[in-house]
Amino acid sequence: MTARLRNERGFTLIELLIALAIVGALLAIAFGGLDIAVKAWARGEDRAEAHQHVRSVALTLARSLSGTYPYRASRSLAPEPVVLFAGTEERVEFVTQAPPFPASIPIAFTAVIFSFNEGGEPGLVVRQRVLPNRGPFEEAEVIYRDPSVSGLKFAYLDESGWKDSWDGAEVKATPRGVRVTVATTINGRTEELPPLTVSLRTAPPQ
Template sequence: MSIYKWLNRYVGKQESGFTLIELIVSITILGMIAVIIAQGFHLGFKAWEKGEAEIETVQTIRVLSGLIFQQLKSSYPYKIKIDDENVVVFKGDANSMMFVTTLAAPYPGGFKWVRYLHKDGILYYKEGFLPDKELLDNIPGDEEILETEVEEVSFQYYSKEEDKWKESWDFSDKLPGSVKVLISSLQPIFVNIPLSSENDEQKI
């Protein structure tokens, strides 16, 4: 007995109805459509989640860039004595930077030092108030994590005397004229330091 005769025997054949095979095919097609729709919703939700995460990351990086910008704008040629020589507290390389700022100091006219460090995709931060007799000993270690998964952070320093950008800045008698800050995919920011040419200074 053929499959069609068998189906007709148990289901019957009506011109206005559906055969069992037609029902099975219809259900299969509907199931496939449902799966495709579900996959579409899933992919759409994943894309939305990724987009939201990227927006949040960009906003966070913009906030960090703004903070660094304001702190550098308020940087001050605060001097300490190292090896019997008075030097301005500003030191940096391509991945780290440490300086003194008046921004958000604990009291009007006060000072605090801040340090940024980018290592293994993580941006670290540390700060302390001045005066501090143990400043050089307190700088390294115990950094706070500001942001994870930061692909790139780099700093460059402009020397007015040499009229060029430098990859590092050591303790010296003055602040750099400008600082270039690059964080991930954002456009680099250039911060002109107002007190880079000032002779006024605060000592420990």
């Protein structure tokens, strides 16, 4: 009788150990799945944040460029008025009626510079100066910096196609359009939008 009780007790302990092992395995699987789900959710959040940010940057640049006005004035110490628009692949200077950061009082025209990785400043740098004013671009002040911008490229459209640079003083006109390509990197994730083409109000050559 005693041996049988011992056998039954031993069998019960084995079952308990097996049950505990099974429960432990199930918990490990459950927590492992939860960890995967949390990491996937975090990746989704990072992806959404990165996409939203690059979209916001691109739309801000495009909106300001779309307000470009073929403004003529003296540039720096040059006595003759010229079309205030100049650009390279990584920098564009223009006068707009839709500045990215409007002044506290209504201003008709603002000189704006968008530059990328210029003068030791990583990412996007935005400079502004209200007009009329001397040195519209030379004395423009830094309004905004965004080091998360990891790629920024401009191209300029005329009747012959796209160009890598533009000189309004030489051409005596603004381009027909500007193509903007933007990429940002946040938390190690890089997002790049397809190029945006912005149509401009052109100034006829004079």
